[in-house]
Amino acid sequence: MSEDNKKKSKKKGRKGLKIFLVVLLMAIVISVGAVSGIILSILKDTPKIEPTNISSTLDQTSFILDPEGNVIEKIQTLEFRTIVSLNKMPIHLQEAFISIEDERFIDHIGVDPRGIVSSMIDNLKAGHIVRGASTITQQLARNLYLNNEKKWDRKIKEAYLALQIEKVLTKDQILEGYLNRVNLGQGAYGVQEAAQTYFSKNVENLSLAESALLAGIVKSPSKYAPYKTVSPENFDSTKHYEVGQLDILGEKYIAIYNEEAVKRQKIILNKLLELDKITKQEYEEALNENIKENLKPGQKKIKGISSYFTDYVKTQVVNSLINELGYTKEQAEKELFTGGLKIYSTMDVKLQRELEDVYNNFTEVLVGNPSKIKGPILVDWRLNSAKDIIDENKNIVYYKQENLLNENYDLVIEKGTFDIINENLVIKNKKLTPYKKHIDVADYYTIDERKNLVSHTVGSFTIPEGSFSVNESKEITIKSSFLNNNKDFYSVDGNGNLIIKEKYFFRSKDGIVQPQSATVILDYKTGQIKALVGGRDVEGARILNRATASQRQPGSAMKPIAAYLPALDNGFTAASPIDDVPFYINGKLWPRNWYRGYRGINTLRTSLEQSINVNSVRLVDSIGVKTSMEYLEKLGIINREHPEKDSFITSAENGSSNDENLSALALGGMTKGLTPLEITAAYGAIANGGVYLEPVSFTKILDKNGNLLLDNTPKETKVVSPEVAYVMGDILRTTVSNGIAGRAKLSNMAVGGKTGTTQNQADIWFVGFTPYYATGVWIGNDSPKITISKNSGTAAQLWKHIMTRAHEGLESKTSFNKPAGIVSVKVCTQSGKIPTDLCAHDPRGSTTKTEIFVKGTEPKEYCDVHVEVPIDITTGKVANEYCPIENVVNKVFVKRNPPYNPAEHGGIIPSDYQYSVPTGICDIHGPNTHIDDPIDDFFNEEDDEETYIPPNYNENNDYNNEDENNEN
Known part of the structure; x- marks a missing residue:
């Protein structure tokens, strides 16, 4: 090649290289630009950070x-x-x-x-x-x-x-x-x-x-986690090395060593x-x-303690964040679960463990060795011929498992109660309860190895709304459109029964042990809940906290807070006489007592000691339903500002079915009822000198930085004076020492409290207090249609067992602190007034006893109920002026006020009627048998009353050498 050609070739080469480099540069620039554009586009969506x-x-x-x-x-x-x-x-x-x-x-x-x-x-x-x-x-x-x-x-x-x-x-x-x-x-x-x-x-x-x-x-x-978790049934000791056990959401798991972690x-x-x-x-x-x-797996919660208490703490924390700090519910829950809060609970861990241990041995505490008992324990059940549990109207409450489900736990619908019409499945069977949006399946029961009745909940069919219909006769039609898309929904067995697959409804495999029970232990001086159990568990399943969220009728446990405490604060005293004689509502004889018949005149104290239904009703009737409700409001039972937050049904909430009546207030027959926590806190006010403290489960919350977020000081409400509260508490004390709640007595510790039993013994209660704690115990079945085979004494027995353990190591206190304004005075139990000589000559013996009073409410008048009347011994009637003197004897009787006439009450005679002044006057002695020494003015009690001065009485109306401990 010539030199010129070489030069031309070099020029072309340089030019080509330049062009290539320019193109490459342009490509790089374009690529970089494109990539940069992409990156910038991506970075636009990058979150802003701090x-x-x-x-x-x-x-x-x-x-x-x-x-x-x-x-x-x-x-x-x-x-x-x-x-x-x-x-x-x-x-x-x-x-x-x-x-x-x-x-x-x-x-x-x-x-x-x-x-x-x-x-x-x-x-x-x-x-x-x-x-x-x-x-x-x-x-x-x-x-x-x-x-x-x-x-x-x-x-x-x-x-x-x-x-x-x-x-x-x-x-x-x-x-x-x-x-x-x-x-x-x-x-x-x-x-x-x-x-x-x-x-x-x-x-x-x-x-x-x-x-x-x-x-x-x-x-x-x-x-690579150092251990993995398996359920107990999947643990194999030949393959797995156990390093510990865990409780995750109430379920037990075994932690097993993971060799991969060490590799x-x-x-x-x-x-x-x-x-x-x-x-x-x-x-x-x-x-x-x-x-x-x-390896030692850490526990998410302290061992040996159920979640009942801490679950309630969480509920109260969320409510407090909403009500006190203005959080929304979502904000409060987020703060609780992710906010790093330090929540100081009121739980006494030792006491909580003691209570949990009692419930772990519930059967043994109350009935001893279950193997010696024909099951189920503590349950008074009715069975039909098929062994299903029925109520008093013979309606099935729980089916026997085999009568509801087959061996594969599929639902069995009997032949003749279903049909297939135009590819639709039509069913009318008492095992199914249809509603507009769902179809409920009946529940069933089993008996476990400890002789407990176990109830199993069965849920609704998982059928979409619109895939079935219900007619007026409760006949269910499941549409072909659903059945065609769910071919395995049903089949028909060899006996012609309809079989519905288990996958189409929920079944509680473990079930819930019955009867259930709940207990709350409260420090009434601070309002702090110290221990709480919301139910008896099967394999740790805690579905319902019965201590805080389950309302049950309180029965006679309602009497002290709705009848007796308001009465003592409104003119009645512990000595006020109340006549246990027939009472009527709308002309109908009501209520009945727990014993047969009527006992006549009893003091207010004795009326509660013996849980006399009629006298409780008379008290509420006397003070008025509205007055009773005012005290229930102060005791935290009624929330007038937010009625949706309480369980008391007012007439404003329901005009036809409510709790503004004598049955609910005097006898505890409420529409819904009370929780053990509510009624325990109300009794706590009596023990706390008449001051109600809203119960709390935590005292304070610190935020994640250790700053005080919320101070949870209990709200106080004065219900009655310390003196009235003391008298009420003392009446509850003798209800245990002398009355029908004797099974709750503790050795070397004062106890006041009251039993409660609802109709047919669906619920049994004991609520009481000591100088240390107020405690409420409830026992009953989750279904009130199944009753308890024992009376409320069993609840008192459980209460005693719990409180005996709770007071171990505490100083003995055999009395409650008495305020200064309490006086002890001798009274006549028939009049509630100052005794006269006649009171000592009552045919039953002296009716004089020592009673305590709020100073200023003690009686100022003498007994006018005991009277001395001349009786003709030949007739047993009041002597007339013609009766022979040798036939006439002066006897002491009770003059009822108002008078009681059996003839006006269908011939019903109270047990003390024989001690009342006879209503008849001798009719066999007339003018022809007149004697010279007639009995004149035999019924002039006023003269006697004016001249009689009882012994040991001073001008301040106090008796010498009397003490409240000698009142009986």
């Missing part, structure tokens, strides 16, 4: 504590987390995470290009992803602001956010945020929670081996050695540490 408040953005575990600050329960949530500062984390723990997750953490700017290249090479060599390239800062950014979707746009956002975080935070701040946020399996987030979850220790106490184990979890929390741990230890973060000796010691033995 890296300086990382800790405050983290969800934190809330704790329920006892009054001393000991943990009772970590509140269940998706992420358990407790924030700790970096200086509490051991250096070897920090190094373990850095070494395996981001060994150049200290040097990079948030992303690690070298790490990215190394990751790509390793992944290409392996043919699959064996390691990631995200730095600790990127992981923190992802955990805080992004999700775990494996997309390129997420990686770009992640890198961008990491760069932003590195600009404003130090490496220590980033590492602290990461170690408090990272997912370490078993619901543990952050190293403190992981240390507690796997080793039951704080993070500062972790060894090198344990720290390396935790660092290994990050790669795959499900694969991963060895990789971390080797990496630490490789990077000179640990010595060879430290490495060997860590390898030789027995991780199996170290």
Whole structure:
């Protein structure tokens, strides 16, 4: 080639290269622009961040504590987390995470290009992803602001956010945020929670081996968690090594050792050695540490205590945040579960354990060895010929299991109660109760090995609304459109019965043991709930807290708070006479007493001691229904401002069926009823000198920074004076010592209280108090249609057993604190007034006794009920002026006020009627038998009353040498 041609060729080559370079540059610019545009587009959707408040953005575990600050329960949530500062984390723990997750953490700017290249090479060599390239800062950014979707746009956002975080935070701040946020399996987030979850220790106490184990979890929390959980039925001792047991949402699980975690741990230890973060000796010691033995699963809640108490704490916390701080319900619940709250409960853990133990041995406490009893225990059931449980109207309450379900737990609908018409399934069977939007299936029962009746709930059919119809005769038609899409819904067996598959309805496999029971122990001086059990459990199943959320009719336990306490504060005294004679409502004889007939005149005290129904009704009738309700409002039973929050039904709420009546107020026959907590708190006001304290389950809440968020001081309401409360309490004391509640007596401890039994013994109660606690005990079946085979004395027996244990180690107190304004005075039990000589000559013996009074309410008048009357002994009638003197004897009688005439009450005669003044006058002696010494003015009691002065009486109307303890 010539020189010119060579020059031309070179020029062309240079020109071509220039063109190529220009094109390449343009392509690069265009590509960079395009990529930049894409990146900018992606970054537009990146969330705005404030890296300086990382800790405050983290969800934190809330704790329920006892009054001393000991943990009772970590509140269940998706992420358990407790924030700790970096200086509490051991250096070897920090190094373990850095070494395996981001060994150049200290040097990079948030992303690690070298790490990215190394990751790509390793992944290409392996043919699959064996390691990631995200730095600790990127992981923190992802955990805080992004999700775990494996997309390129997420990686770009992640890198961008990491760069932003590195600009404003130090490496220590980033590492602290990461170690408090990272997912370490078993619901543990952050190293403190992981240390507690796997080793039951704080993070500062972790060894090198344990720290390396935790660092290994990050790669795959499900694969490398140090232990896994299995249910007891899936545990195999030949394959599994048990490291502990856990309670998760009320279910028991076994924690088993996971060997994969230790394999991963060895990789971390080797990496630490490789990077000179640990010595060879430290490495060997860590390898030789027995991780199996170290593992000790941390408990989310204290062992041996059910969740009844803490569940109620959570409810009260949410309500308080709403009512006191203005939170919405959603905000309150979020704060409870993720706000890192420290909630100081009122629980006395020792007392709670004692109560739980009593309920764990419920059967043995009340009936002894169940094997000697023909089951079911404590249940008074009625059975039909098929052994189904029926009510008094012969309606089936619970089917026997075999009568409802077959061996596969499919529902059996008998031949003749169904038909298939135009491909529709038509059913009319008493096992099904149709409603507009669902079809309920009947429930069934079984008997367990401890002779308990167990009720099993069966839910509604899972049939969409519109796929069935119901006619006026309650005939159900399940449409062909549903049946065609659910071919396995039903079949017909060889006997012609319809079989509906179990998958189409819920069945409570474990069921609920019956009868149920609930107890509340309250410190009435502070309003603090000290112990609480809301039911007897089967395998830990806690569906309903009967102590706080189940209203049951209180029966006679209502009498002290709705009848007797208001009466004592409205003109009545403990000595007021009340005549137990027939009472009528709308012309109908009502109520009946628990005993046969009527007993006549009794003091108010005796009326409650003997739980006389008629006299309780007379009291409420006398003071008025409205007055009774005013006291129930003060006692926390009625909420006039928010009636939807109480269980008392007023006439304004329901004009035809409500609790504004004598039955509900005097006898406890309420429409809904009361919870054990409500009635216990009301009795607590009597014990607390007449001051009602709204019961609380927690005293204060601290936020995650330790600041006081809420001080839960109980609200106080003065119900009656201390003096009236003391008299009421003393009447309840003698109801136990002298009355029908004797089974509640405690040795060396004063007790006041009252039994309660509802109609047919569906519910039995004892509510009472000591100088230390007020406690309410309820026993009954969840279905009130099944009654209890024992009376309320059984509830008193359980109360005594609980309170005997509750008072162990406490100082003996055989009386209640008496206020200054109480006086003791002798009275006549028939009049409630100052006795006369005639009171000592009552045919039954002296009717004089010592009674206590609020000073100023003691009687000022003399007894005018006892009168001396001349009787003709030949007729037994009042002597007339013609009766022979030798036939006439002066006798002492009771003059009733108002008079009682059996003829006006269908011939009903109260048991004390024989001691009343005879109404007849002698009719066999007339003028022809007149004698010279007639009996004149024999009924002039006023003259006697004016001249009689009882012995030992002073001008202040006080008796000398009398004491309330001698009142009986």
